[in-house]
Amino acid sequence: MIRIGKTAKAEAAAVPRQKRGFFRTLGGQWQLMIMSVPMLLYVLLFNYGPLWGWLTAFQDYQPRDGLAGSKWVGWGNFTFLFGREDFLLSIRNTLAMSLINLVFGTVSAIVLAVLLNEVRNRSFKRTVQTVTYLPHFLSMVIVVGMAQNIFSSNGAVNQLLLSLRLVDQPVFFLGKGEYFWWLVGVINVWKEVGWNTIIYIAAMTSIDPSLYEAAAIDGAGRFQRILNVTLPGIRSTFMVLLIMNIGHLMEAGFEIQYLMRSGLTMKYSDTIDVFALLYSFGSTRPHYSYGVAAGMFKSVVGIILLIIANMTAKALDENTLI
Amino acid sequence: MNYDQYIAALSNGTVLGMFDQTWDFGTATDSLKASQMYENTYLALPLVYDPEYVDGKVIEEHYLNGTVMNKDRGFGISTTCKYPERAIQLFETLLSDEWQTILQWGIEGEDYYVENGRYLMTKEQYDQRADAQWKRANRALAVWESCPKKQGTMDNGNAWDPAQQPEIYFGQMNDYDKAFLTAAGKKTPAEFFNPPIELAPYGEAWQIDKGPIDIDYNNGFLPIQDRWLPIIITCDPAEIDANWDAFVAEITPSAQVYTDFMQAEVLKLVEQALN
Numbered sequence: 220m221i222r223i224g225k226t227a228k229a230e231a232a233a234v235p236r237q238k239r240g241f242f243r244t245l246g247g248q249w250q251l252m253i254m255s256v257p258m259l260l261y262v263l264l265f266n267y268g269p270l271w272g273w274l275t276a277f278q279d280y281q282p283r284d285g286l287a288g289s290k291w292v293g294w295g296n297f298t299f300l301f302g303r304e305d306f307l308l309s310i311r312n313t314l315a316m317s318l319i320n321l322v323f324g325t326v327s328a329i330v331l332a333v334l335l336n337e338v339r340n341r342s343f344k345r346t347v348q349t350v351t352y353l354p355h356f357l358s359m360v361i362v363v364g365m366a367q368n369i370f371s372s373n374g375a376v377n378q379l380l381l382s383l384r385l386v387d388q389p390v391f392f393l394g395k396g397e398y399f400w401w402l403v404g405v406i407n408v409w410k411e412v413g414w415n416t417i418i419y420i421a422a423m424t425s426i427d428p429s430l431y432e433a434a435a436i437d438g439a440g441r442f443q444r445i446l447n448v449t450l451p452g453i454r455s456t457f458m459v460l461l462i463m464n465i466g467h468l469m470e471a472g473f474e475i476q477y478l479m480r481s482g483l484t485m486k487y488s489d490t491i492d493v494f495a496l497l498y499s500f501g502s503t504r505p506h507y508s509y510g511v512a513a514g515m516f517k518s519v520v521g522i523i524l525l526i527i528a529n530m531t532a533k534a535l536d537e538n539t540l541i
Numbered sequence: 542m543n544y545d546q547y548i549a550a551l552s553n554g555t556v557l558g559m560f561d562q563t564w565d566f567g568t569a570t571d572s573l574k575a576s577q578m579y580e581n582t583y584l585a586l587p588l589v590y591d592p593e594y595v596d597g598k599v600i601e602e603h604y605l606n607g608t609v610m611n612k613d614r615g616f617g618i619s620t621t622c623k624y625p626e627r628a629i630q631l632f633e634t635l636l637s638d639e640w641q642t643i644l645q646w647g648i649e650g651e652d653y654y655v656e657n658g659r660y661l662m663t664k665e666q667y668d669q670r671a672d673a674q675w676k677r678a679n680r681a682l683a684v685w686e687s688c689p690k691k692q693g694t695m696d697n698g699n700a701w702d703p704a705q706q707p708e709i710y711f712g713q714m715n716d717y718d719k720a721f722l723t724a725a726g727k728k729t730p731a732e733f734f735n736p737p738i739e740l741a742p743y744g745e746a747w748q749i750d751k752g753p754i755d756i757d758y759n760n761g762f763l764p765i766q767d768r769w770l771p772i773i774i775t776c777d778p779a780e781i782d783a784n785w786d787a788f789v790a791e792i793t794p795s796a797q798v799y800t801d802f803m804q805a806e807v808l809k810l811v812e813q814a815l816n
Contacts, residue, residue, distance in 0.1 A: 305760070367546065394542070394771070481543040482767030502755035 276512040282505075296512040306513065308486055309494040312400070313517075316471035316490065319404040321464050327408045328415035329453070333445055335416065336423045348420070352413030359410075359474035366406050367393060367479070393479070396487035403475055418460065419453055426452035462532055466525030469517045491517045542771070554581030560588070571671045579717040587734050605737040606745065614687045632689060641691045644681065645701055652679075659708060660699045667703070667713045743810035746803060754802045761795035 245252065271286070276296055278289040300306045331351065338344045354362070369375045370392040377389040392398050426448065434444050473492035480488035489497070491513055499510030542550075550556050551569035563570075563585070573582050587602040618628045634640055646653045646660060653662045669675045676682060691701045700706040710729075714722075727733060751758050769788035776784055 305764075394775075479543075481546070482764070483542075483771050485764060485768055498756070498760055502759040503750070504752045504755055506756065 272511060273515050275508050276515045278508055280508045280511075282507070292508075296508045297516070300509065300512055300516070305486075305489065306491075306494055309489045309491050309513075312476075312487055313469055313471045313490040313492075316400050316403050316476075317468045319400055320407050320471065321468070323404045323408050324411060324415055325457075325461070325464075327412045328419055329450075329457070331412055332416045332419035332423060332453075333449055335420060336449060337441065337445070348413065348416070350413070352417065354410045355414035357410065360478060362406060362410055363475060363478040366402070370402065393481070394483045396484045399479070399484045399487040402479070403472070406475060407472075418456065422453040422456040423449060458532055462525070462528045465528040466521055468524050469521040554578045558583070568673065571673055574668075574671050577715075579715045582718075584721075584730055585733065602735055603738050605731065605734045606740065616687070635684075635688055636691065638691075638695065641701065642695075644685055644688075644690070646703055647679070653703065658697060658699075660703070660706060662703060662709055662713075664713060667709060670703070741814075743807070743814040746807060749803065749806045749810075751802070754798055757795050757798045762792065762799055765792045765795065 274286060275289070277291060277293060278286075279292050279295075280286070280289045284290075335344055335347060338347070367374075371377070372389040372391055376392065377386075380386045381389065392402060430448050430452075431444055434448050439447060469491065471490045471492075473490065473496075476488045476490050476493050477496070480493065495510040495513040498513070499505055499507055548566065548569050551559070551566055552572045554573060559566075566583075570582055573579075585604075587604045589600045589602045592599050616632070618625050622628060635644070647666075649655060652666055653660050655661070670680075694700055703709055722728065722730070725733075765788070769784070769791070773781060773784045773788060
């Protein structure tokens with residue numbers, strides 16, 4: 220976990236600070252420095268290095284001419300993108316699916332974590348935990364394949380609805396664009412709920428048991444203990460995860476939408492990532508610049524969102540990331 | 542429905558008919574044959590307008606084309622290639638009768654046998670050619686699918702393509718297909734079509750490189766079609782006209798780009814052919 224929060228600050232304040240030069244500190248911690256070199260190299264090579272490629276967003280990039288020889292077009296690629304209806308739709312779809320995923324994912328994870336926290340039978344708790352997080356390791360291809368069978372017009376869900384006489388005609392879950400976002404949300408919850416729970420359960424185990432005892436002595440029932448002890452106890456974890464997730468708001472996923480999209484749903488299914496792929500490689504000739512420009516827009520908006528979320532949390536005197 | 546679901550439906554034999562081209566659903570046909578569901582494989586039929594809809598004009602179809610050189614595929618030799626002659630020699634070797642026979646027929650005695658100068662295959666040898674796994678392991682498809690190849694008849698009278706060798710073609714035909722063709726009074730499925738007409742000297746429009754308009758075509762024209770056609774086919778009959786009009790209104794701009802481009806390219810080809 221990232222070390223943050225008031226406790227860390229309090230510790231730092233308690234130790235009397237010695238005024239030392241930057242290089243003396245560096246020399247004193249040379250073992251730590253050596254240990255961090257691989258990480259630093261990794262970040263520089265794979266995260267900062269490829270940023271040069273962003274230059275192609277301002278070019279009509281042709282692999283034949285390379286980065287140096289391709290024609291510069293200024294903001295041309297961006298004006299092109301914002302002139303395409305499907306790009307604007309892909310921004311909407313990305314945000315919509317992200318928000319649905321964020322809300323569904325967080326709520327389901329917290330609910331499951333609270334329920335598991337209340338279970339006293341250890342072996343039952345372990346079993347449920349393992350069973351719910353196993354789907355996390357399944358490939359999205361398999362998950363989408365299963366979902367397509369379950370939600371198809373003669374699949375399990377439709378058979379259930381028909382036999383309960385809730386509908387007279389099978390519902391085309393996969394053929395109606397309006398359902399697509401919610402299907403993605405449901406599939407993501409099924410796949411990730413157990414995995415997302417782990418971090419909340421870890422936070423709950425660190426809550427001081429004497430708080431529960433005190434609450435019980437004061438006459439708090441189960442629900443009141445959940446409301447007044449458990450939930451406030453995971454508040455800082457929740458805030459940190461929320462800030463991180465807001466930074467990832469522009470990443471609604473790629474695999475699930477790309478695998479599940481079809482002609483009928485494309486107005487609702489295509490995220491910015493799918494758009495970038497279809498415009499870069501969907502044609503007879505690759506158009507790298509459109510894809511890079513779309514990806515760059517996504518990253519920049521993501522960074523801005525992260526900073527705003529962090530500043531808001533700071534203003535509310537919550538734990539922050541940066 | 543996306544392409545995977547489409548192929549899955551075809552492979553199950555649950556689809557009666559569709560508008561498509563053999564190379565687009567070959568995997569489905571292969572798996573139908575592999576599970577011996579011959580009565581579910583597909584027969585190509587020419588599609589023409591009913592004279593009633595075109596002012597009583599009878600339209601002759603020209604679906605079959607004669608042999609045409611496919612200029613779609615190709616290989617490049619880089620300028621830094623040290624021995625360009627050797628690269629060309631490689632393709633010359635691949636185009637030699639010996640290698641073409643290996644690539645198309647296989648190894649004599651192993652994949653086919655020769656009787657009185659005719660190249661023949663046992664049923665087993667022929668059937669394994671439809672098996673996707675066997676093809677991947679034995680047919681060098683990565684090379685074969687894009688390298689230059691010979692078609693038609695060899696100098697010794699055998700067909701280059703085993704599937705076109707008459708003995709094999711009629712020998713491997715399953716009883717269902719035989720009975721079907723006899724009942725229809727035809728010898729081959731190709732007889733359902735008019736014989737090919739002689740090609741105009743300027744070639745065929747599908748070979749035109751659509752690169753300059755590919756965003757309009759691949760990211761405009763095709764997706765609009767993919768979105769609307771299923772809606773129009775599955776909608777309530779009362780809404781067909783409204784949906785069709787909406788489809789036409791949305792696709793017209795990119796269709797116009799496409800027709801203008803193709804028109805200009807065809808004119809260029811005609812000019813080239815005339816000069």
